Amino acid sequence: MRNTFSATLYECAKADPRVYIVVADISPAGSMAKFQTEYPERFINVGVAEQVMIGIAAGLALKGCRPFAYTIATFSLYRPFEMVRNDLGYQNLPVTVVGMGAGIIYSTLGGTHHTQEDIAVAGAIPNMQILAPCDPLECTDATRYCATENNGPMYLRIGKAGEPTLTENAVEPFVFGKLRYLRRGEDVCIISYGVIMKLAQEIADHLQSTGKSVSLVSCHTIKPLDRDGIERALHTHKHVIVIEEHAPQGGVAPQTKQIAWDTAARCRLDTFTLKDEFIHNYGSYENLLASHGISRELILAKIGNP
Amino acid sequence: MSHFQTDTEISKQRCRKFRKRILEISQQVQALHIGSAYSCTEIVDCIYYCLMHKDGDGQFLDTFLMSKGHGCMIQYAILEEIGILSRQDMDMYCKAGGRLGCHPDYGNPGIAASTGALGHGLSMALGMAYAEKAQGKNSTVYCVVSDGELQEGSTWEATLMASSLKVNNLVAFVDNNDFQSLGRTSITHPSFYPVVEKYLSFGWEAIEVDGHDTQAIYAAVKSRKGDRPLMVICKTTKGKGVSFMENVPIWHYRSPNPDEYRQALAEIGANET
Structure with a gap:
């Protein structure tokens, strides 16, 4: 990047x-x-x-x-x-x-x-x-x-260097202040942003391989947050998943939960964030994410789709 | 250059008038950094009346940034006098519906930047001076910092950087009244002095003057070589002009009661304005 x-x-x-x-x-x-x-x-x-x-x-x-x-x-x-x-x-x-x-x-x-x-x-x-x-x-x-x-x-x-290209076939262009659908589905909507989107895409690919219709959304604009877009996502999918490389407070996950409550969303909502803990262990980026409960396997197990 | 008003007696008269105006405001509200404004009265007066250039329409071509934002009453008094702030603005100082507070707010007329938290102004002044130089403008940015601000690490980041960037259109003044909230700067920091040598060693021009002598302040700026930033260390007295305020820390913030007000008016020679 x-x-x-x-x-x-x-x-x-x-x-x-x-x-x-x-x-x-x-x-x-x-x-x-x-x-x-x-x-x-x-x-x-x-x-x-x-x-x-x-x-x-x-x-x-x-x-x-x-x-x-x-x-x-x-x-x-x-x-x-x-x-x-x-x-x-x-x-x-x-x-x-x-x-x-x-x-x-x-x-x-x-x-x-x-x-x-x-x-x-x-x-x-x-x-x-x-x-x-x-x-x-x-x-x-x-x-x-x-x-x-x-x-x-x-x-x-932004990240640093070497991130893969994920948006070349996105179904929507970048518009500041708006959620960006990279792919559109009807069953599950995965909302993420930043470098961890690569993992979100892997989850989306897996769910699609099991027959689910999956939306993958880049929430690139975190402030001002596209509250209307998140409300629509919550009300047009059966299951919404937020994957966020950030503490549990102040990011997209808690705001999505708030919007879900405020708008009486009926979908299932799972959020995956870093813990409210400093990281004292070392290893790869993926190793550190996993130590806070974020990996392909851990997420799929949590949402009941191993 | 005809608007420059460097005559000593006229300068003193202006400063008496500004001190009187600040005293008047002090009777409207309790929130007033009167001692801080009085210690830099001659410095800010000199910047506005003797140093800053104007264009043919009377607009300032140079910039003044009050880094020691708590001293802004002197800036407000001058901006009122030259018609940039209104009497109503001053009457509404620190009141509901007013737009002037205890620290300068960017967006208000004549205010170049929001200050109040110490250690921000010199960096912003540096950025402003750099921008104007890069844009080919022949202008100067003047900035007044407190001696307390020289204890902020950010001020020394700006000091080092201004020299490295050779920003020679930046002229700063230290209001060196040797006081901070809990007492004398020289007691809190025995190694604070000498200041001039510190700035010289950081690659600035630097000179120490009597900060209540308009002619000396003016001469210090006008006699600079001009190939690097200039720091004028102005030796000042906190609360200058009112005996019971001078060098008494409580006057950093409090306003005089009616008796004190009358005595202060007499001491600053308000009748002569």
Whole structure:
């Protein structure tokens, strides 16, 4: 995703001189080298100093620019939190805070490099919007939206590198603020977002192989959440499953439960999230997810479809 | 350049008037950082009346950002005087239906950024100055920080970065009144001083002046080399101009009672405004 992010940002920067990127000693690969070479004045590396990264981005926006602030998610959101809240949220500035390698994708780097609660943290800030694309193609759409259409503070939650393409045959295009059906069915609806969508797709494939008609939905826009779209999903499927690489609080799963209650949904609803626990074990991304109860086998067993 | 009003007596008269206006407001509400406003009165006055350029329509071409947001009463008083804020705005200060509070809010006339939490302003001023330079504008961003803000790590991130980016259109002032909520800065942090050397070592131009001497503040800015950011360390007195407020921490926040108000008016020479 970070490669398509940098390729898209470079294209946007070519078209719009207001596009800047402020990085904190971590730079996306790929086209960012071209960005830096061709527009050196619009590429600012603050070094290991995340508070001033956000402050500079705010200052740029206050003078009419459309800056991106970029580093590993925990350092772009948690370390400079008050700057994100006051400078960006309170002033409602069009700055995109990019959280790269969000969730627990940096599995072996340990809990200091995990963002298990970033959606809850960012989503609690008034004015803050949240986008979490599920694959490199959707990351392109999301990045372009941030650079060209967005007019307020945004937390763009992306993976790192090597994510598979999942949306090339999606039945719907990316539309900010709307659920995106990647495939449409009638029995089961799986809602997910971000890197863990790959697992959601595997679950969908398995259920289809057992004869179920399955919808697979990318909830790329987490704030503002498409409440009407979720209500429709809850009322037009017999079974809705939310798979989320995030803590149990403040993400899509609890909000889906709330919408189900508020709208008297009658479907079965299962949610799979990370636990409200730090992760002290190591191994692959999949190993860590499994330690919190999220894997193909564990989910299929839980929903009674092994 | 004709609007620059650097005459010493006229500057003093303006500052008396602003201190009087702040005292008047202090009788309307209890929430007022009067000591903090008085310590930077001459600094902010100098920025607006002596340093910031205007275009032919009277619009400021330069930017002023009040990083020590709790001192904003002096900014409000000046913005009222020059017609950017209205008397009604000031009458409604901190009241239901009003738009001015104890800290500056972005979106209000004349306010470049929301501040109040310490340690945010210098970074935003840096971003603003960088943007204007990158856009080819010949403008300057002026920023007033408190000495308390120099204890925030974020201020030093901005200090280092401003130098690295060679942002020479950033001019900052420390309102160095040596006070913070729980007492003297120099007692809390014995290594706080010298400040000038710290900024010089971080690659800034830096100079120390009497922060209540408009001419000295003006001269410090005008005599800079201009190839790097400038920090003017302004030695000031918290509550300057009113004997019982000077260097007394409680006047960071409280408003004077009627007797204190009358005495304060007399001491600042309100009758001479």
